[in-house]
Amino acid sequence: MATIDSLPPLREVINTHELRAKKSLGQNFLLDLNLTAKIARQAGDLSDADVLEIGPGPGGLTRGLLAEGARRVLAIEKDARCLPALAQIAEAYPDRLRVLNADALEFDPRGQLQSPIKVAANLPYNIGTELLVRWLTPKDWPPFWDSLTLMFQKEVAERIVAKPGSKAYGRLALLAAWRAEAKMVMTLPPEAFTPPPKISSAVVHITALPAPRYRADANTLSKVVAAAFNQRRKMMRAALKSYGPDIEDKLVAAGIKPTDRAETLDLEQFCALAQQIKPV
Numbered sequence: 001m002a003t004i005d006s007l008p009p010l011r012e013v014i015n016t017h018e019l020r021a022k023k024s025l026g027q028n029f030l031l032d033l034n035l036t037a038k039i040a041r042q043a044g045d046l047s048d049a050d051v052l053e054i055g056p057g058p059g060g061l062t063r064g065l066l067a068e069g070a071r072r073v074l075a076i077e078k079d080a081r082c083l084p085a086l087a088q089i090a091e092a093y094p095d096r097l098r099v100l101n102a103d104a105l106e107f108d109p110r111g112q113l114q115s116p117i118k119v120a121a122n123l124p125y126n127i128g129t130e131l132l133v134r135w136l137t138p139k140d141w142p143p144f145w146d147s148l149t150l151m152f153q154k155e156v157a158e159r160i161v162a163k164p165g166s167k168a169y170g171r172l173a174l175l176a177a178w179r180a181e182a183k184m185v186m187t188l189p190p191e192a193f194t195p196p197p198k199i200s201s202a203v204v205h206i207t208a209l210p211a212p213r214y215r216a217d218a219n220t221l222s223k224v225v226a227a228a229f230n231q232r233r234k235m236m237r238a239a240l241k242s243y244g245p246d247i248e249d250k251l252v253a254a255g256i257k258p259t260d261r262a263e264t265l266d267l268e269q270f271c272a273l274a275q276q277i278k279p280v
C-alpha cells in the first residue's frame with residue numbers, strides 16, 4: 001500500500017509507466033513537486049474545499065493539491081495510461097482522491113462535488129479556452145465553482161486579464177470580467193515542463209462574483225462579443241451585419257456608435273448591446 005512518503009518521484013513515475021507525452025492530448029508535465037505545491041497554493045485555502053482537477057496526467061499537481069490540504073480532489077483524465085500512477089496517489093490519500101477516466105468536454109460536474117468547489121488545472125492547451133468559456137458562461141449564476149486556478153499558455157492568460165484598448169483585449173477578457181475577477185498570479189518558463197513547450201505559461205486565478213456586473217443573457221453576450229472580435233478591425237455595424245438590418249439601431253440604443261470598433265468598447269456597452277438583442 002502506497003503512503004505519502006513512499007510515493008516515487010514523478011520522473012520515476014513517468015519512466016515506470018512509460019508515459020511518453022502525447023502532443024494530441026496537450027501533454028506537458030510538471031514533475032517538480034515544489035512547483036506544483038506552489039501552484040496549488042495559488043488556489044487559496046483548500047482545507048474546506050472540494051477540488052475539480054482537469055487532466056491530472058501523472059499527478060504532479062494532484063499531489064500538490066492534496067499536500068496543500070484539499071478536502072477532496074476529483075480528477076478527470078482522458079488518457080488511461082495515467083491511471084496506475086493516479087491510483088497509487090489515491091492509495092496514499094485514502095478517501096481524498098477520486099479519479100475518473102473521462103473526457104473533460106463530456107463531463108458534467110454538477111452533483112459530483114460539494115460546495116465550496118475550486119477548479120485547479122494545468123490545462124491541455126487544445127481545450128483550455130473552450131473549457132474556460134464554458135465555465136464562464138453558464139445560463140445561471142453563481143456557477144458550480146467558487147474559483148478557477150488554471151495554467152494556460154502565457155499569451156492566452158494575457159487575453160483573459162486584458163484591459164480595454166490593449167491588443168490582447170477581446171472575448172476572453174470580457175467574459176472573465178463580466179461575472180468574475182481574473183488575475184495572473186504566476187508565470188512559468190518552458191523548462192518547467194517535460195517536454196518543454198515552445199512558449200511560456202502562466203497561472204490565472206479567477207474568482208466568481210456573487211452576481212454579474214451588468215445584466216445580460218450569457219449566450220447572447222458570448223455570441224455578440226465573439227462576432228465583434230472575429231473581425232476586430234471592422235466597424236461594429238459591419239462586424240455584426242449578420243444580426244440583420246436593425247443592428248445599427250440596437251447599437252445606437254446601447255450607446256455604441258455603429259462606426260466604433262470592438263476593441264474600443266467596454267463591458268458595460270457590450271452588455272447593453274446584448275440586452276438590446278435579447279433582453280433578460
Ligand SMILES: C[S@@+](CC[C@H](N)C(=O)[O-])C[C@H]1O[C@@H](n2cnc3c(N)ncnc32)[C@H](O)[C@@H]1O
Pocket residue numbers: 025026027028029030031054055056057058059060061062076077078079082102103104105121122123124125127
Ligand atoms: C498539460 S498536461 C498536465 C498534466 C498534469 N496536470 C501536470 O501538470 O503535469 C494536460 C493533461 O490533460 C489531459 N487531457 C487532455 N485532454 C483531455 C480531456 N479532453 N479531458 C481530460 N483530460 C485531458 C492530458 O492527458 C494531460 O494529462
